[in-house]
Amino acid sequence: MQIRAAEARDYPAIVEILLPVMREGGTYAIDPALRADEALGYWTSADKESFVAEDEGGIVGTYYLRPNQAGGGRHVCNCGYVTRAEARGRGVARAMCEHSLAYAASRGYRAMQFNFVVSTNTHAVRLWQALGFEIVGRIPEAFCHPEHAYVDAFVMHRFL
Numbered sequence: 001m002q003i004r005a006a007e008a009r010d011y012p013a014i015v016e017i018l019l020p021v022m023r024e025g026g027t028y029a030i031d032p033a034l035r036a037d038e039a040l041g042y043w044t045s046a047d048k049e050s051f052v053a054e055d056e057g058g059i060v061g062t063y064y065l066r067p068n069q070a071g072g073g074r075h076v077c078n079c080g081y082v083t084r085a086e087a088r089g090r091g092v093a094r095a096m097c098e099h100s101l102a103y104a105a106s107r108g109y110r111a112m113q114f115n116f117v118v119s120t121n122t123h124a125v126r127l128w129q130a131l132g133f134e135i136v137g138r139i140p141e142a143f144c145h146p147e148h149a150y151v152d153a154f155v156m157h158r159f160l
Helices: 008-024 036-043 092-106 122-130
Strands: 002-005 049-055 058-067 076-083 111-118 134-145 149-159
Touching: 002 092, 008 036, 008 049, 008 058, 008 076, 049 092, 058 092, 076 092, 092 111, 092 122, 111 122, 111 134, 122 134, 122 149
Parallel strands: 076 111
Antiparallel strands: 002 049, 049 058, 058 076, 111 149, 134 149
16 A cells, blocks of 8 residues: 555545545534545645655555644644545555554654544444543533434544
C-alpha cells in the first residue's frame, strides 16, 4: 500500500469513498444530504492536507490532516479517515493513521487529537486505542445516530 498526497486526479475516487460514509450518517457529524462537491470541499479545504491510500492500482482510503486549533493550539493536529467499503478489514485505516502520525511529527506537531469520535464506531475506537490514543473526554449524547438515537462522542488524544 502506498500513501501519498491527494491530487486533483484523485478527487472522483475520494468522493466515491466519502459519500457513502457521510450519507450513512453514523460516524461523521456532517449533513448526510451533502452534495458531492460539498463533501470534496470539506475534505480538501485549504486548511487541510489530504492524502490517499492506493493498493493494487486503486484508491482504497483517504485522510486529511490539519491544525486542531489556531494560534496557541496549532501544535496539536486533527485528522479524519475514511476507508472504501470494499477495503475494510485490510489494514487501510491503520496504515493511514500510522502514516498520519509520522507525517504530523515530521511537520512539527506535538500531538494528535480526534475531537468527536462517535462511541458506537467501535472499530475506530479500538483501532485508535491500539495506536496509543486515550479517551480524554466524553460528550454525553452528543451525536444523534440514525440507528442508536443519542450516543456519546469521545475526545481522543495522543502525544507524538
